[in-house]
Amino acid sequence: xxxxxxxxxxxxxxxxxxxxxxxxxxxxxxxxxxxxxxxxxxxxxxxxxxxxxxxxxxxxxxxxxxxxxxxxxxxxxxxxxxxxxxxxxxxxxxxxxxxxxxxxxxxxxxxxxxxxxxxxxxxxxxxxxxxxxxxxxxxxxxxxxxxxxxxxxxxxxxxxxxxxxxxxxxxxxxxxxxxxxxxxxxxxxxxxxxxxxxxxxxxxxxxxxxxxxxxxxxxxxxxxxxxxxxxxxxxxxxxxxxxxxxxxxxxxxxxxxxxxxxxxxxxxxxxxxxxx
Amino acid sequence: xxxxxxxxxxxxxxxxxxxxxxxxxxxxxxxxxxxxxxxxxxxxxxxxxxxxxxxxxxxxxxxxxxxxxxxxxxxxxxxxxxxxxxxxxxxxxxxxxxxxxxxxxxxxxxxxxxxxxxxxxxxxxxxxxxxxxxxxxxxxxxxxxxxxxxxxxxxxxxxxxxxxxxxxxxxxxxxxxxxxxxxxxxxxxxxxxxxxxxxxxxxxxxxxxxxxxxxxxxxxxxxxxxxxxxxxxxxxxxxxxxxxxxxxxxxxxxxxxxxxxxxxxxxxxxxxxxxxxxxxxxxxxxxxxxxxxxxxxxxxxxxxxxxxxxxxxxxxxxxxxxxxxxxxxxxxxxxxxxxxxxxxxxxxxxxxxxxxxxxxxxxxxxxxxxxxxxx
Numbered sequence: 032x033x034x035x036x037x038x039x040x041x042x043x044x045x046x047x048x049x050x051x052x053x054x055x056x057x058x059x060x061x062x063x064x065x066x067x068x069x070x071x072x073x074x075x076x077x078x079x080x081x082x083x084x085x086x087x088x089x090x091x092x093x094x095x096x097x098x099x100x101x102x103x104x105x106x107x108x109x110x111x112x113x114x115x116x117x118x119x120x121x122x123x124x125x126x127x128x129x130x131x132x133x134x135x136x137x138x139x140x141x142x143x144x145x146x147x148x149x150x151x152x153x154x155x156x157x158x159x160x161x162x163x164x165x166x167x168x169x170x171x172x173x174x175x176x177x178x179x180x181x182x183x184x185x186x187x188x189x190x191x192x193x194x195x196x197x198x199x200x201x202x203x204x205x206x207x208x209x210x211x212x213x214x215x216x217x218x219x220x221x222x223x224x225x226x227x228x229x230x231x232x233x234x235x236x237x238x239x240x241x242x243x244x245x246x247x248x249x250x251x252x253x254x255x256x257x258x259x260x261x262x263x264x265x266x267x268x269x270x271x272x273x274x275x276x277x278x279x280x281x282x283x284x285x286x287x288x289x290x291x292x293x294x295x296x297x298x299x300x301x302x303x304x305x306x307x
Numbered sequence: 308x309x310x311x312x313x314x315x316x317x318x319x320x321x322x323x324x325x326x327x328x329x330x331x332x333x334x335x336x337x338x339x340x341x342x343x344x345x346x347x348x349x350x351x352x353x354x355x356x357x358x359x360x361x362x363x364x365x366x367x368x369x370x371x372x373x374x375x376x377x378x379x380x381x382x383x384x385x386x387x388x389x390x391x392x393x394x395x396x397x398x399x400x401x402x403x404x405x406x407x408x409x410x411x412x413x414x415x416x417x418x419x420x421x422x423x424x425x426x427x428x429x430x431x432x433x434x435x436x437x438x439x440x441x442x443x444x445x446x447x448x449x450x451x452x453x454x455x456x457x458x459x460x461x462x463x464x465x466x467x468x469x470x471x472x473x474x475x476x477x478x479x480x481x482x483x484x485x486x487x488x489x490x491x492x493x494x495x496x497x498x499x500x501x502x503x504x505x506x507x508x509x510x511x512x513x514x515x516x517x518x519x520x521x522x523x524x525x526x527x528x529x530x531x532x533x534x535x536x537x538x539x540x541x542x543x544x545x546x547x548x549x550x551x552x553x554x555x556x557x558x559x560x561x562x563x564x565x566x567x568x569x570x571x572x573x574x575x576x577x578x579x580x581x582x583x584x585x586x587x588x589x590x591x592x593x594x595x596x597x598x599x600x601x602x603x604x605x606x607x608x609x610x611x612x613x614x615x616x617x618x619x620x621x622x623x624x625x626x627x628x629x630x631x632x633x634x635x636x637x638x639x640x641x642x643x644x645x646x647x648x649x650x651x652x653x654x655x656x657x658x659x660x661x662x663x664x665x666x667x668x669x670x671x672x673x674x675x676x677x678x679x680x681x682x
Contacts, residue, residue, distance in 0.1 A: 196390055196392060198388040198389075198390055198392035199392050199394065201354075201357075201359045201379075201386075201388070201392065202386065202388060202392040202393075202394070202453075203394075203405075204358075204359065204378070204379040204380055205357055205358075205359070205379045205380065205382075205384065205385065205386045205406075206380065206405050206406035206409050206453075206457075207380035207381075207406055207409030207410055208380060208409055209378070209380070212409075217394055217396075220394075220396040221394070221395055221396050223396075
């Protein structure tokens with residue numbers, strides 16, 4: 032075997048191993064969901080159930096308001112993404128294009144908000160939302176998540192706008208656009224891949240958020256998000272792991288679908304942002 | 308269409324002054340080229356003219372209207388950028404019609420003008436394509452098309468040919484020239500390429516370090532450069548420079564070049580005893596004897612087919628004048644001058660050759676101020 036061929040074999044072996052490690056938890060989630068509860072306690076474990084229990088999904092949907100939780104999660108994520116993007120588009124564009132005194136420091140200051148852990152912000156935010164009467168409302172989660180997402184989306188968009196030639200908006204302005212018109216008519220359409228990637232990133236951040244929902248929404252069952260709902264399925268003494276797994280799969284599916292749908296934009300958005 | 312008047316425009320970034328009082332009158336329909344080495348302020352001036360950058364002080368008039376503080380879109384000028392700046396998300400037709408749409412023009416009229424411009428520029432078959440599907444030359448045409456559909460008061464062009472390969476550049480240069488003749492729109496064109504400036508301009512503005520060095524038509528610029536910088540910048544290869552003392556001979560003032568006294572018929576008697584910088588264009592050397600002849604062994608001979616470049620060592624006493632031009636393409640040729648000899652047969656390397664020049668062809672520059680000495 033030549034050295035070159037050996038290298039290729041080792042490379043593929045490494046890729047297969049990495050994929051196996053990454054995919055194993057998902058595989059195990061599916062195995063757990065489709066197994067009978069009793070089969071989950073046997074040793075050695077079964078790597079595929081003898082009779083897959085497909086009805087578990089219907090049972091979870093019948094027993095729990097999972098669809099409502101998913102709708103709430105979707106609303107919260109869409110709200111947070113919309114709110115944060117409407118701020119980040121202007122902030123990212125300004126940070127990229129305008130040279131003002133202290134602009135660089137301001138940009139870094141925005142990032143510090145991301146550096147603070149969510150648990151640190153929960154208490155002051157709770158105080159603020161209580162005084163505003165928002166505790167228990169989905170708006171509390173939307174606002175809180177937007178504050179978490181804004182720094183990241185702002186910097187991603189800044190990075191993306193940095194890669195676009197300044198002459199594009201200059202041409203638009205000579206053609207009769209105002210600076211804002213140039214942003215909306217030229218820069219944003221051209222930045223669609225970057226915007227899509229950033230939106231998706233914000234959506235996933237929001238979708239997987241738990242601490243805020245746990246703190247602000249506990250008392251209002253009708254507004255629970257999917258993550259919060261999932262954790263309530265774990266009993267104090269007994270937990271139906273197959274049902275929890277089935278619910279977890281259903282919670283993961285929307286994000287998976289979005290990834291598949293936007294994959295083309297996501298990849299070009301990520302690479303274009305990295306070009307600088 | 309309209310003329311353009313730029314009055315004493317200055318631009319500073321903190322203590323750095325990039326434009327030092329730029330004034331220029333451009334006549335209606337004139338093609339003016341701003342040329343100079345990179346960093347001389349020519350692109351900054353164009354951006355200020357377009358309204359994309361603010362002047363620190365000064366005034367700009369397009370036609371009779373003062374536009375110093377007017378937004379770019381309301382100045383009624385069209386700009387062609389170095390990287391074309393075509394909108395990647397729009398088709399060629401929409402790129403060209405964008406400016407008209409912004410002005411609220413009816414769709415039928417936009418369509419008519421876009422088709423007319425596309426016909427002039429021979430891009431009719433590309434109207435439905437996106438910019439990324441076009442070659443460099445086609446993009447350049449579309450960028451020009453986007454400018455001409457607007458029928459603006461003036462075209463501003465910022466090094467529009469520098470992204471094209473050499474052959475296409477020559478072709479597009481001629482096309483832009485023809486387009487200007489056909490449309491007759493006032494054009495201000497920025498380039499660092501003196502050949503573009505010489506071939507396209509009605510008038511050339513040479514800039515250096517934010518200041519205008521000379522404004523003149525190409526022939527005047529070539530034959531009567533205002534100073535050493537202009538003399539070195541215009542012409543390819545650039546003018547040769549040598550240092551010489553002025554002395555008084557029997558028949559009047561004379562210089563010492565290539566080891567011999569060269570009488571010059573110029574009123575420089577008062578400079579006797581002082582050094583001057585002597586300029587001689589490479590093409591003003593001739594093979595064989597002439598008014599002033601000397602024999603040298605060229606250090607290097609480059610043949611370009613129809614012409615040869617002979618690199619000739621400069622005598623010690625004539626050295627030390629060359630670095631003064633700064634910005635010319637031959638700044639660093641050290642202690643040699645170039646003779647450009649046309650239609651000459653084979654010249655053997657490392658053998659002496661007799662060359663000559665006519666002293667009436669010499670240019671004289673003040674050794675201190677570098678200004679051309681009249682005469």
